[in-house]
Amino acid sequence: MPSHSHLTRQVFRRLLANEPITARGCLRRRQYHVQAIQTRPSAQARRHDGVQLSKSVDRRRSFFQMFGLKPKKEAREADMDPGLDVMMDLERRTRLRARLPSKESVATAFEAFFKSKYNDHGSKVEDNQARLALQSLKYCLEPEVLNDPTTETIAHSEAVLTACICLNKRYPVSITSDHLELARSLHDLMADQAPKRAAAAVKSYIRMLCALGQPTEAREVLLLHEQRPQISPQAKDPEGHLPPSSADGAQYGALPASWGQILLAFCATGAQHEVTTTLDMVRERDLLATTAITRAMLKVSLSSDKIEEIERWWRAHHTVVKGNKAIPLSSRGMSFIASYARTVGLALAWCVFNSANDLGRSIVSDLMEENPPKPVWDAIFVWAAGTGKSVDEIGRMIEVMEESNDSGLEVEDHRLPNSATINALVAWAISKDDPYTAERFIALGRDRGIEPDAKTFVLQMEYRLHVNDIDGALTAYKNLQATDLSSDEDVLVVNNLITALCSSPRHDFDTIMNVAADLSDRRARFAPETVAKLSLLHLNRDEIHDVTDLLNTHAYHYSSVEKTRVREPLLAYCLAPTTPIARSWDTYTTIREVFDELDREARTNLMTNFFQRDRPDMAVHVFNHMRSHSRADTMPTSDTYVTAFIGTAKRRDLESLEVVHNQLKLDFNITLNTRLRNALIIGYTSCGRPRAALTFWDDIVASREGPTYNSIHIALRACEKAQFGDIKAQEIWTRLRKMNIELDNALWASYVGALAGNGNVELAVRTLEKAEREGELEVDGFVVGSLFMGTPGAEGQREVEGWARREFGGAWEELEGMGVEEMEDETRVFGIDRSVTP
Template identity: 60%
Template structure:
């Protein structure tokens, strides 16, 4: 009555619609009845609506599901009962999906590209706006994947397809578009492409140009730029920026100088000076520092100072000054120069003053140079000027303190961070690293770790895969299984396939660790199986082998059965998986487990019986004291088209050694081999005489061996003697073989004794030679 209520496991946290799309994939794989198209359409719309609202990217595994769902929705059904019409995806939903795909995922795959292509095909016939949205997304995905050649062809096709459009549609839809409008109003562009706004077309070609640059294709970069020049689009900052970045990637000093001048001139001609990218200025100046091109850097700074730079550019100049060796005090005097430049500006909104962004840029530079002392001095300089640290400052402190393994210092910075505005979530990556460091530290207790983790959880912030993996192991070590399941269900379904693999492999490694108790390893495996259904065959086979090694064949067989019951082709067992399972049961000598796996093989129509597979069955049944049954598979091997291998003969002889009246079967096999003139080496003779001795007829085995020596068919060595000795049943038989061997082959016997000997409880002795057989 007063028993504590059973804790409910948290339901998996998925994006809206994802579960239905997963169901479609699973039912398609099973070739079962598929869900209603109306349901899949709703799932598709809900999924992209949620992504659009949250501003999140579509990860690779989600793109694969979305692509399958889109194709399903676009494919006409074979039959439509009651005259129902095919549910079509609404145009706005397709347009929204195309917009969402522009968010950068962790990894762009062919599924992203194919999804973008399919959306583009659906949108291009609707209107210019739809066509443009689809083409922007499709070209962007191709460039991310590293297919600029295809992207170029798509843009050319877009140019040919589009005709004149209304003047109103040329109005830019965002500030970014305003900033990229061609200020020269190229007549060549207007005449060549009356229907395409120049700033849109330039954006497309700039993406292609940048993609060729990333691949290092100088010839293609030059050819693409010539296409851009022919269209009169070469004067936009986007193109200049792409060429400048390409020149820096090639360490082309002349190219950098030329394209910086072009970029700066284009910005100077524009009416809005904000278009000057402080990030690009910072990259160019950092290149100058890294490549010891100080003259070029000083020239760029002079150019910037002539245009009365905006505050973000001032920050980049201050970082440059720090990089050229100016000390903290000199940077402070430069602050005074910055403030003095405001004298001619009436509107205080445009005044340049050092602020927390300035200090953070300087601190970040010091950290990049592994100079935490200077970083702290910059923070002190800011305080002296009334500039207090903000959230990013403490985030930077956490980062460099964690880098030098100062976990206590990072924890102090984290506590200071709690008083700041964290609505932007810029602290989340650093806090994730802090959680991992605390978990790995021996000096901090569980409650400290969980307090930091709870803060992220309460804010519904992102947990990085490594954080989730680390916390999972922490909970597993405390047998807090519900917490592990809740943690994984909350975060794992929002990860990309690579990120899921990170978490999954960490927990699998925990299972495989010999220090992990078998009960915890089993619990962890069950969690992996439920949350990571995509776990492929190889790690599952490793887990199965691990449970065999832990002397838990029952658990190992459960792992095998889970593979057998799966519907994914990359998870279901192969012949090699069956062989591994059979050898595992042989090692543990567990007949019950062997029969379970064997019965599964009988029912598996995907598996063709091979000689290796039958060899494994012979080994397994022989090890499980069913040698007579094992020899039935030898008959199957002989009757098969593939026939026996040399390993098969060794395996069969080992079964004869353990089987009642096996010496007769061994003689029969040997006789057939002799008739077929099969070459017999000393290891083959060792297996044969051991099979004869295994049924108590050691005298006959010795006689056969002596006759072979006389005929020159075999040379007796330590392995042959050891096999004959260990194959003999009973202490008396072993003693007889020992006396004969010492008298007949004393040198080989001494060599055998050097391998070491073990004596069992029943008095039987075994030498330290490897008599194992393999399929």
């Protein structure tokens, strides 16, 4: 029987995952299908976690199951944000030039998408999502008729305001031009609307411009925003501080923050003179004494490493923060205090890193003029540790903080050490690769009744994974499970643990799946590297459905960069020569289903790989998938066709060649050129159809582009294999001589090979002897070898060998030095390269 704690854990897992709690011993259990955002191991691996969910109400054996046939497992539907499927459909139909969905449905999808992003505080608008949203917005704003009501409706809807707010929430993995264009479109749409809407639009637009390194444009946008009729100079209280935000005050509150972003963006680009110019503009607007500006300038000075500037802007920032005596610092809200504490931490960390101890003590002295809030105390403790204070000394500093509570503070304002205090110190010790000191800080906390929390165990896991102590990280992970994980602060490190377990040969599949299941049951997002590792793990166990479910659950929430980090390992696995062909094909089908954006180059590599592994049927399927695609960067080009023809030629697969050729005939995007026809000649010649191949030579001759030297070699190779090809070869040769084409040794070799290929060895020999006498040719090993290898049958080759030894002994010795291989029919092949390319 499992322990009570294990049972309790299983019950809460089911509740959090919205799954039924089913007793295995129950005779009449009813199962309900739940679409859960999770990845699950195979049936054998997850049987210990509970029953599998099914759409059926009861267990009944179907007709096919009576004979032992299992029903086919259905793949999980792709999990994506609401409305994203409609926006993807709009993009697809636009590419296909098909009938587009109604504007009402697209507008509804646009609203649903950003409403979902707004409600999910940890969610970001990734680059591919921004591109779809931008296309949808532009589509909805295109008036079909004069005064189209749909256009006006979306322009003044809450959806566009929500979109602006979402763009301001969190930076995505990669900010692209699509983010900028979306922010610009929203700004142009809302700039002249109500102040609150206009402020949200300008704030998101400036943020995107600064993030993409365009602070000059951002400053121009902000200046233009100030000139709009609804903008007026900001009123301040008697002490010179900005008033709290009101219904229409959001626009004013955004101004100092936006100026601060512009200052930091200029600093990031190294334009110090623009920082000075912008600061003058800020001073003209009487915004210098604001938290946002002084904080930004403090960060600018920290990047310049000028200690005088750092001290100056620290004083300015500290003065602004403590300046409003009517509102104590501890009463200004946790977000403000946390932001201030982070700024203090940055300044003190710079002092420690640059050994600026005098400045650090000066900053701490300023902070201690008044009893600082608890988060600021934590930053001071970390600074003290950085300056060499021992664990015991920091313990006495904590006692000083506790004693400060006797100075008449309200109970709710008491400064008491907690897990955040200890974790900040532990994080510092770990950053210095000092686990011993980290453990002493944990012991210091325990002495004061502060037990390690989730953050503490997360820090332990991070350090142990950093030193590749996977077993130690697993131990910390087990301790972590007994803590409150509601904040999801452990998700990143648990992802790293799963990745490390997948790479470790010492840990089994069940261990990995148990950790993955815990993360999955909490509906947490898997990191791209985690998804890639788990996918490869399932592929090596031939659990293709689990791979599909895993990718469908997570891939549609990733940015383009993150999707690449998932896709590339799968592509490498598919292309690896050690991967069994069946698994390679399964991997390809999964990649194709989930990563529709897979480009032409990657697909061509996959096609070539299947050709190299002697599976032209699979290669042609890959080609046909490219051919039927609607994306211009995926559909085959003439180079793709050439690669396919050469692949079929190497495998000598006539059926595959004809399939690709038929596709070429129907492809109106491809214009036949000499290179394509060269590839067709090579293909049909290799597949035993040299007469058909020579028809393309006639097309080349009749074309405006005409033949290349490669075309001549390729045509002569076809003549070598074709019945009565020597006659066609003589026609080609006669035309070349009439046109005074320069005939090098390689062309002579191809010509005599074509003559000998049809048994006309006597003519080939006479041709060589005559050319050598008249000084047109210097017979070498390659020419003799081409004549020898073009001659059919072992008997004919022996005759050529005897002639060559008598007439061109030096050339024959050169040929023998290249190595020879005897075939089953006693013919010999010398080590000369007679291959031709388009």
